[in-house]
Amino acid sequence: MNIYEEIELQECPYCQGPGILEEEEGWCWYVMCMDCGAKTGECGYKSEEESAKAARSAAHLWNIGKVIRSDRCE
Ligand SMILES: [Zn+2]
Structure with a gap:
C-alpha cells in the first residue's frame, strides 16, 4: 500500500x-x-501500523482546514 496514492488532499x-x-x-x-x-x-505515531493512521489524520486536518499559517510572508 502506498500511502501517498491512497490519500487525497484538497487545495x-x-x-x-x-x-x-x-x-x-x-x-x-x-x-x-x-x-x-x-x-x-504534526500527527505522531509509534509503530508501522499507527503510521498510516497518523498520515490519514494529517490529511483529514488539512482537508477540514485545520491549517496553521506561517508568518513568513507578513
Ligand atoms: Zn497555501
Missing part, C-alpha cells in the same frame, strides 16, 4: 496551492502547502 485553504504529505524523521506526519508554507499540526 490549501489560504492560497489554493497544492498540499503535500510529509513525514518527519519517522515519527510523525503533517501536510504542508508548497506555495505559502501553511501546515497542519
